[in-house]
Amino acid sequence: MDTLALLIAATLASGTPLAIAGLGLLINEKAGVLNLGAEGMMLVAAIAGFAAAFTTGSDIAAFVAGAAAGALLAAAFGVLVIWLNTNQYATGLALSLFGYGFSAFVGVGYVGQKLSERTAFEVPGLGQIPFIGPALFRHHPMVYIAIGLIVVAMWFLYRSRAGLVLRAVGESPESAHALGYKVRWIRLLAVVAGGALCGMAGAFLSVVYAPLWVEGLVAGRGWIALALTTFATWRPWRVLLGAYLFGGVTMAQFALQGAGVNVSSQLLAMLPYLATIVVLAVISRNPTWIRLNMPASLGKPFHPGT
Amino acid sequence: MLRLEARPQPSKLMSLLSPVLALALTAILASILFAALGKDPVRGLAMFFVEPFSNLRQITAVLLKAVPLIVIALGLAVCYRSNVWNIGAEGQFLFGVLAGGGFALWLTTHGIQLPQAVALPLVLVASVLGGMAWAAITAVLRDRFNANEILVSLMLVYVAQQFVNYLVFGPWKDPAGFNFPQTKNFDPSTWLPLLVPGTRLNIGVLIALVLVALTWVFMFRLFRGFQLQVGGLAPAAARYAGFSSSSALWTAMMISGGLAGLAGGIEAAGTFRQITPHVSTGLGFTAIIVCFVGRLHPVGIVFAGILLSTMIIGGELGQSRLGLPNALTGVFQGLLLVLLLACDTLIHYRVRVRSALADAR
Numbered sequence: 001m002d003t004l005a006l007l008i009a010a011t012l013a014s015g016t017p018l019a020i021a022g023l024g025l026l027i028n029e030k031a032g033v034l035n036l037g038a039e040g041m042m043l044v045a046a047i048a049g050f051a052a053a054f055t056t057g058s059d060i061a062a063f064v065a066g067a068a069a070g071a072l073l074a075a076a077f078g079v080l081v082i083w084l085n086t087n088q089y090a091t092g093l094a095l096s097l098f099g100y101g102f103s104a105f106v107g108v109g110y111v112g113q114k115l116s117e118r119t120a121f122e123v124p125g126l127g128q129i130p131f132i133g134p135a136l137f138r139h140h141p142m143v144y145i146a147i148g149l150i151v152v153a154m155w156f157l158y159r160s161r162a163g164l165v166l167r168a169v170g171e172s173p174e175s176a177h178a179l180g181y182k183v184r185w186i187r188l189l190a191v192v193a194g195g196a197l198c199g200m201a202g203a204f205l206s207v208v209y210a211p212l213w214v215e216g217l218v219a220g221r222g223w224i225a226l227a228l229t230t231f232a233t234w235r236p237w238r239v240l241l242g243a244y245l246f247g248g249v250t251m252a253q254f255a256l257q258g259a260g261v262n263v264s265s266q267l268l269a270m271l272p273y274l275a276t277i278v279v280l281a282v283i284s285r286n287p288t289w290i291r292l293n294m295p296a297s298l299g300k301p302f303h304p305g306t
Numbered sequence: 307m308l309r310l311e312a313r314p315q316p317s318k319l320m321s322l323l324s325p326v327l328a329l330a331l332t333a334i335l336a337s338i339l340f341a342a343l344g345k346d347p348v349r350g351l352a353m354f355f356v357e358p359f360s361n362l363r364q365i366t367a368v369l370l371k372a373v374p375l376i377v378i379a380l381g382l383a384v385c386y387r388s389n390v391w392n393i394g395a396e397g398q399f400l401f402g403v404l405a406g407g408g409f410a411l412w413l414t415t416h417g418i419q420l421p422q423a424v425a426l427p428l429v430l431v432a433s434v435l436g437g438m439a440w441a442a443i444t445a446v447l448r449d450r451f452n453a454n455e456i457l458v459s460l461m462l463v464y465v466a467q468q469f470v471n472y473l474v475f476g477p478w479k480d481p482a483g484f485n486f487p488q489t490k491n492f493d494p495s496t497w498l499p500l501l502v503p504g505t506r507l508n509i510g511v512l513i514a515l516v517l518v519a520l521t522w523v524f525m526f527r528l529f530r531g532f533q534l535q536v537g538g539l540a541p542a543a544a545r546y547a548g549f550s551s552s553s554a555l556w557t558a559m560m561i562s563g564g565l566a567g568l569a570g571g572i573e574a575a576g577t578f579r580q581i582t583p584h585v586s587t588g589l590g591f592t593a594i595i596v597c598f599v600g601r602l603h604p605v606g607i608v609f610a611g612i613l614l615s616t617m618i619i620g621g622e623l624g625q626s627r628l629g630l631p632n633a634l635t636g637v638f639q640g641l642l643l644v645l646l647l648a649c650d651t652l653i654h655y656r657v658r659v660r661s662a663l664a665d666a667r
Contacts, residue, residue: 036456040640080644084310084651089391089456090598094643097591101636108631215633220464227457266472273461273468280458281451290452 007255008135013209015240015247016146017042017201018221022228022239023146023153024070024197029229030157031190032170032297036092037077039222040099041195042202045069047107049203050213053115062207063142063200070199071192073099078191082184085301096222104215115211140208142200146240149197153236166190170295173302183302198222220273227276231283233293242279249275310655320653325599325610328646335645336638345628353628354620354638364623366505368615370577373510374399374569376611378593380521381565383602387525388558389538394444394459395566396590397466398437402570404470405436407581410496410574411478411489425495430571437567438560440466445559449552455559467586474581488582498576510572517565522604524561534558566590588636592618595643614639 021038028035035041049066053059077095080086121144123137157163166186168176173183205221206213224246232238253268284290336354337347358364378395385392392398409432412418413425420428443462447453471487480490498508524531537544537554544551569589578585596614600607621635 076644080648084648085654086647086651091644091647093393093594094640094647097595098637098640098644101633101638101640104633105631105637108633220461223457223460227454227461230454230457264472264476266468266475270465270468273464277447277453277458277461277465281447281453284452284454287452 002134003255003258005131005135007251009139010251010254011244011248012136012139012143013247014250015244016143017204017209018225018228018246019146019240019243020142020149020204021198021201021222021225022232022243023149023236024194024201025225026194026229026232026234026236026239027153027157027166027190027197028194029234029298030170030295031166031187032173032295032300032302033078033081033187033191033194034088034092034299035074035077035095035191035194036089036226037073037095037099037222038092038198038226039218039220040096040103041070041073041198042205042218042222042225043099043103043216044073044106045199045202046206046217047103047110047213048199050107050110050115050206050211052203053207053211054110054113059118059140059142059207062203066199066201066203066207067196068199070202071196074191074195074198075188077195078188081301082187082191085303088299088301100216107213107215110213111215113213115207118208118211140204142204142208150236150240157236167295170297173297177302177304183304187302198225201225224272224276227280230290231279233283233290234295235293246272246275309658309660310651311658313654313656316653317656321601321650324649324652325601325606325646327649327652328599328642329613331645331649332638332642335641339634339637343630345630350624350628350630353624353630354617357623358616358619362505364619366502366507367619368612369507369511371618372611372615373514373576374573374589375593375596375615376514376607377517377569377572378562378566378590379596379600379607379611380517380604381562382593382597383600383604383607384521384525384531384534385558385562386597387538387602388534388554389541390448390555390558390562391456392441392444392459392559392562393456393594394441394461394463394590395562395593396586396588397459397463398440398563398566399570399573399590400463400466400470400586401436401440402433402567403436403574403578403581403585404473404570405439405567406430406433406571407489407492407574407578407585408432408436408473408478410492411581413496414490414493419493420495422495422497422499425493426498426575429496429575430568433567433571433574434564435567437563437565437570439563440567441559441563445556448559449555455555463590470581470585471583474583478581480580489580491580492575496575497579498572506577508576510576513568513572517568518604518608525604530557566593569593592639595639598643599646 025038045066048069049062052065053062080091081088118140120138121141127133127137165181169183169186177183206217228239228242231242250272253271333351340347340350358368382395406429410429444455444459447458448455474487478489480488498510501507501509533549534554537549537551592614596610600610617638618635624630625632
């Protein structure tokens with residue numbers, strides 16, 4: 001029973017950065033911009049957050065630093081693809097490669113440093129319930145904030161006027177432009193917000209989840225988060241669901257090892273990546289369904305006045 | 307105020323100047339970075355771009371590293387021209403190493419002595435097939451299941467890396483290797499012959515040059531190559547002409563997977579001569595940069611391959627001689643690609659200076 005509670009707790013913790021990053025990318029994509037630089041933004045944010053937590057000792061400083069780093073890189077990406085009309089795939093890829101190199105470079109001095117284990121926040125009362133308490137109510141505050149962010153995003157995208165404009169920009173930039181909305185600025189705003197969320201996810205990984213810094217710490221979670229938006233068919237609550245699912249798969253390998261299953265750790269380590277591939281294939285199998293759900297202008301540049 | 311104005315036609319000149327401009331901007335940012343690290347910028351730049359050509363040993367190292375970069379990038383150029391976004395060349399490279407190296411290892415452990423003229427081609431063919439097989443997974447999932455090839459090919463890189471680790475930590479580990487995660491050394495009959503005796507330069511260089519010529523012929527002289535590029539530039543026109551997009555996808559993926567695999571075979575038989583967890587050095591990702599800097603053109607890729615290889619060797623020299631962090635190479639590579647894409651704007655647009663007065667009117 002206790003092991004199961006711990007496993008559920010670990011699943012929530014490992015799903016949280018995927019949920020936050022996936023939500024950020026979803027907001028990007030709802031505005032019509034595909035940012036393949038998620039992995040790079042998360043890496044730079046992870047080292048920024050780690051450095052901030054290491055020097056100040058404050059988690060809030062770490063998340064602010066991570067969000068700022070992610071937002072800054074996203075802004076650079078945004079200017080390139082929105083104003084200079086560079087190829088979104090190539091530019092995102094470039095951002096990922098740059099982020100990998102840059103984070104490794106900045107992080108040289110932090111390799112091997114360890115932060116103290118973060119103290120979990122215990123929800124008063126609920127945290128004391130046997131089984132349910134340790135599984136669900138003794139987490140870092142960010143785990144709950146992530147759920148809150150998803151709820152806010154659902155309200156924002158589908159219940160607020162600003163969200164409607166954002167979706168209009170993603171579905172038909174020409175119409176939004178004709179109505180007088182500044183399509184490029186709205187896209188930039190969405191990209192920067194997405195970058196900030198990816199940054200918070202990166203900081204969560206290095207400060208709360210690991211908590212340490214090694215080169216390439218994010219280990220493909222940026223790409224998994226990108227796959228999550230397709231998995232979720234661009235709906236926020238499904239991003240959360242998918243994130244916990246992938247978190248569970250990541251944890252399953254440790255559970256299997258702990259249970260003494262005789263499979264090499266390297267083969268088990270493939271699980272999250274294989275799961276991503278399988279899920280992508282299953283979800284995308286029906287092209288019409290994907291096309292119906294995908295923001296119509298996703299990945300396509302927009303030039304006003306042409 | 308500066309304004310971007312669309313050119314009536316893309317500028318050929320800018321397409322060639324843009325990499326030069328991007329390299330110059332990278333060098334400027336690099337000098338700032340060197341200064342920030344407390345190193346002399348001139349010495350730092352010289353270490354990265356001049357020192358690798360200072361003696362025969364360094365030049366050999368540059369050429370050796372350029373070969374896999376060029377071979378992988380040739381395949382990627384075919385892919386990207388066809389609008390197929392294979393970014394998992396690193397995984398296909400690793401499967402080339404595993405298939406080619408695995409075959410060499412099998413010959414070695416079973417004590418099968420073949421003449422080099424038989425053994426080596428078989429190793430290289432195996433590596434091509436290994437790369438193709440790994441790329442085929444992406445192609446099937448894209449073709450039959452409509453799964454995004456960017457994400458699938460990239461996820462498969464992580465899987466391939468774990469698979470290499472599994473083999474060298476497990477079934478393929480050298481029993482006499484003091485428990486180190488490495489295989490036996492391959493039999494010399496499977497090694498690539500040296501091109502210049504007394505150096506490490508092997509015939510991989512010749513293979514790369516032949517492939518450059520073949521890729522050029524494929525792209526610009528064969529109907530199949532033309533079909534692929536039409537599909538990349540104007541999918542609707544290609545459909546109307548009756549060119550199958552699924553067969554274009556398969557051709558592009560098999561060419562790029564096969565070439566990435568071959569690069570793995572060349573590295574396995576030419577440089578590594580055994581398999582360790584360190585066979586994955588990110589060459590498959592650097593090759594993406596080579597491909598773009600080389601303008602997706604076989605000849606451009608040769609120059610870009612040598613440039614990126616120079617930066618890798620220069621980074622190693624900077625680490626050992628100036629105490630610069632090894633990660634600097636990655637920073638410069640990433641910067642180069644980002645700046646290149648920014649400079650590429652000048653191919654399709656020109657910058658016009660307009661006064662605020664004209665704007666107001």
